[in-house]
Amino acid sequence: MDRRTIFSPVGLLAAVILFIAVNLTAGPVLRWARVDLTQGDLHSLSDGTINILQKLGNTITLKLFWSEEAAADLPGLKVFARRVKETLQEYEARAGGKIKLTIVDPKPFSEEEDEAVGFGLQGVSVQEGGDNLYFGLAATSEDGRSLIIPFIQADREIFFEYDISQMIHTLANPEKVKVGLLSALPISGGPTPQNPFQAQVPWVISDQLNRQFDVEVILSEKVIPEDVDVLMVVHPHGLSDSALYAADQFVLRGGRALVFADPVSEFESGSRPGAGLSEEGTVDKLLAAWGLAMESGRVVGDMTVSQRVSYRDDNQVKTVNYLPWLALREDLINREEVTTAQLDNLNLASAGSLTQTEDARTSLTPLLSSSTRSMLLDGSYLVFRPDPAKLLSEFSPSGVSFTLAARIKGPAATAFPDGPPADENAGEEKKQLGEHLTKSADDINVVVVADSDLLQDRFWVEVQDFFGQRLALPMADNANLVINLLDQLGGSSDLIGIRSRASTFRPFELFDRVSQDADLKYRVKEQELVSRLKEAERKLNELQSQRQDSESPEFTPEQEEELENFRQEKVKVRRELRNVQFELRRDIERLQAWIKFINIGLVPLLLVIFAVGSWAVRRRKQGGQ
Amino acid sequence: MNIAAIYRREMRSYFSTPLAYVFIVIFLMLAGIFTFYLGGFFARAQADLEPFFTWHPWLYLFLAPALGMRLWAEERKTGTFELLMTLPVSMGDAVLGKFLAAWSMMAISLALTFPIWITVNVLGNPDNGVIVAGYLGSLLMSGAYLAVSACVSSATRNQVIAFVVSVVLCFTFLLLGFPLILDLFKPLLPGAVISFMSTVGFLQHFDSIVRGVVDIRDLLYFTTFIGLWLYAGAWAVDHHRS
Numbered sequence: 005m006d007r008r009t010i011f012s013p014v015g016l017l018a019a020v021i022l023f024i025a026v027n028l029t030a031g032p033v034l035r036w037a038r039v040d041l042t043q044g045d046l047h048s049l050s051d052g053t054i055n056i057l058q059k060l061g062n063t064i065t066l067k068l069f070w071s072e073e074a075a076a077d078l079p080g081l082k083v084f085a086r087r088v089k090e091t092l093q094e095y096e097a098r099a100g101g102k103i104k105l106t107i108v109d110p111k112p113f114s115e116e117e118d119e120a121v122g123f124g125l126q127g128v129s130v131q132e133g134g135d136n137l138y139f140g141l142a143a144t145s146e147d148g149r150s151l152i153i154p155f156i157q158a159d160r161e162i163f164f165e166y167d168i169s170q171m172i173h174t175l176a177n178p179e180k181v182k183v184g185l186l187s188a189l190p191i192s193g194g195p196t197p198q199n200p201f202q203a204q205v206p207w208v209i210s211d212q213l214n215r216q217f218d219v220e221v222i223l224s225e226k227v228i229p230e231d232v233d234v235l236m237v238v239h240p241h242g243l244s245d246s247a248l249y250a251a252d253q254f255v256l257r258g259g260r261a262l263v264f265a266d267p268v269s270e271f272e273s274g275s276r277p278g279a280g281l282s283e284e285g286t287v288d289k290l291l292a293a294w295g296l297a298m299e300s301g302r303v304v305g306d307m308t309v310s311q312r313v314s315y316r317d318d319n320q321v322k323t324v325n326y327l328p329w330l331a332l333r334e335d336l337i338n339r340e341e342v343t344t345a346q347l348d349n350l351n352l353a354s355a356g357s358l359t360q361t362e363d364a365r366t367s368l369t370p371l372l373s374s375s376t377r378s379m380l381l382d383g384s385y386l387v388f389r390p391d392p393a394k395l396l397s398e399f400s401p402s403g404v405s406f407t408l409a410a411r412i413k414g415p416a417a418t419a420f421p422d423g424p425p426a427d428e429n430a431g432e433e434k435k436q437l438g439e440h441l442t443k444s445a446d447d448i449n450v451v452v453v454a455d456s457d458l459l460q461d462r463f464w465v466e467v468q469d470f471f472g473q474r475l476a477l478p479m480a481d482n483a484n485l486v487i488n489l490l491d492q493l494g495g496s497s498d499l500i501g502i503r504s505r506a507s508t509f510r511p512f513e514l515f516d517r518v519s520q521d522a523d524l525k526y527r528v529k530e531q532e533l534v535s536r537l538k539e540a541e542r543k544l545n546e547l548q549s550q551r552q553d554s555e556s557p558e559f560t561p562e563q564e565e566e567l568e569n570f571r572q573e574k575v576k577v578r579r580e581l582r583n584v585q586f587e588l589r590r591d592i593e594r595l596q597a598w599i600k601f602i603n604i605g606l607v608p609l610l611l612v613i614f615a616v617g618s619w620a621v622r623r624r625k626q627g628g629q
Numbered sequence: 630m631n632i633a634a635i636y637r638r639e640m641r642s643y644f645s646t647p648l649a650y651v652f653i654v655i656f657l658m659l660a661g662i663f664t665f666y667l668g669g670f671f672a673r674a675q676a677d678l679e680p681f682f683t684w685h686p687w688l689y690l691f692l693a694p695a696l697g698m699r700l701w702a703e704e705r706k707t708g709t710f711e712l713l714m715t716l717p718v719s720m721g722d723a724v725l726g727k728f729l730a731a732w733s734m735m736a737i738s739l740a741l742t743f744p745i746w747i748t749v750n751v752l753g754n755p756d757n758g759v760i761v762a763g764y765l766g767s768l769l770m771s772g773a774y775l776a777v778s779a780c781v782s783s784a785t786r787n788q789v790i791a792f793v794v795s796v797v798l799c800f801t802f803l804l805l806g807f808p809l810i811l812d813l814f815k816p817l818l819p820g821a822v823i824s825f826m827s828t829v830g831f832l833q834h835f836d837s838i839v840r841g842v843v844d845i846r847d848l849l850y851f852t853t854f855i856g857l858w859l860y861a862g863a864w865a866v867d868h869h870r871s
Binding site: 011016020023024030034038039042047178510596599603604607611612 | 635650653654657658661662664665671674675676677712741742744745748751752753754755757758759761762771819825829840841842843844845846849850853854856857860861863864868
């Protein structure tokens, strides 16, 4: 092309048209060619969510109710709302038309507000007497079922994707999750091997599970029914080899399992002194096949989180910390896992420690851990009348944080390489067992908790009889842990894979630290001054009583002086306290002023000095020439 | 190689006079003042650079035309335009070399705002990926503003006119993507036109990059936008020459 053509009016017109055409067609074509530079890929949906969206059969309508005007004075919430909108738009874009998103602004007294109220969304009054602010989400399936988030809380931002994906998943799969319960303990009530003729009351955890899931107690122990979504195995040490074989094959077939494997079952030792201690057996082989090891008969004792117990010793009631009973707090519960992040306290009793075997091919994510002021105790000592004070006197911290519960994921082999246990290998039953798998076709998905006692009522719930009704008042989050884990394991594996998102709240930690230090200094000073004030007050009271004793209506000069001293002291103390507060503000203001100077003036100042310097050098050179 | 020669000639002319220093100092001081006073950096108490980048579209609105107005207008005023045209450089080389030199000035100014990046890292725990994206978005947007200014500068001999017309044009492209303006036109224009307006405007693309996502569509927008205006600038120079 020659210059004349390139720089002709037609050329210019063609360039403009080309620019518009390229940018308009790029929109739909290059939708996913992008790089998310944020920490934790904040603006990208996780693979799990994308899988859920791609598997959607029917259309789901998402309605986001957001009161734009009512939030005018809440810039923080507006920023969060924008992010929520963007996330939802991405859901819509990724669902191939199966998600329909509408953003509704429920203005006061409008039809939209009625609709929000109809869904059961929560309106929040931002100012006294002001308009209601709505920020909720309603998801509706084609058959009219709907689920809502009444108010989207900014402090649950890291779980926002999980919450939405779970809503969508639940609407797309309306059946309750089926839990197969394989237990050596009488969780569901009924007779026990110890008491074959006496029916036991079901544990509270059983009621809770029945409300949430379709629970099937597995009695035959040899084959896990095919429609079971999650297998819950409680105290496998008490189960027969054939039951463990069934569990092994279930997991290898891709079934998910939640296993409560306990080195010491306090339930058993409670009913029969000396019992409940788990010895090495098939269950260890089962755990080893999943890449896990738990020392038989050894339990974790933790000084930091041990529970206080009262017991009678030599006709005296003693209260001491009982090392194997743990009351785990937030810092020992994995905050990054969706299932455990919201749990505050969990009570465990004589839990074991889980470690990875050397040849493990699976990955282990700790969910619960002990503090580093913990050690492994001999379980045999606990099953016969344990002495808490003696345990305490022998405590020596190992400095290791033991894993008490963990999620296991990855490829695994069978714990029964020689096939089903010999005695079960005959006749009709063999057919039922199906084909023997030697290894998992896909990654296994198992959560192992090294304690079964956390399910017992006495460790997490107070049961009261309220006019004939059993009222359960939880003292710890034990049931929530079990329900969260089953809920997640029972969902699609996509739901399990949705990681919690990094929080976008990033405070100025330095200022926080400075003000915390200053606050501490203030408190110390305040204590000191208050005690000085008290001392002055005491002296004054003394003088007062002396005056009353002397029956003279007048103060002596000495008393007058003391009174004056007290007044002055009070004024001085107040001034000093105010000064401390003033200093704190001044420290921060000074820091802010420095930061402003560095960012606004420092580089320009250096540049000016450099420019003047180089100009002077040039002048001198020119002068020299 | 001719681009490099033109580039060096331009850079030398920036730094042989106080022009470069004055420009950078004004840029840095305004960026800082906007961040701390208008952006409420301390009041937000968040370790990110949102209050810093938010003001960049407005900062460039005046600074980019100030830098771009002299690119060609001055050559024509001082009579060096004819001299440049007789040199063995192609039109493309001259346009690109001049533009790249001005853009480098922008990049240097932007790079010298590094204390604010250090500041947020000292104060808290920012998402540095988002900050990198922010700088990239800002640099691309400054290029777009400069390309418009360079084009206008090539069409006139008067620098003041070049400045005013550039500001007006840049302001138009800034407003096209502005939610307020889009809302204003929503009831009057069809949806496709509104969507076209926001696609052609700067803001949507800049905001998208600044939040931490580098989308190829935004990169494509800025590069084609710069390309179009540089071509239009070359077109204008060619017409003046002939």
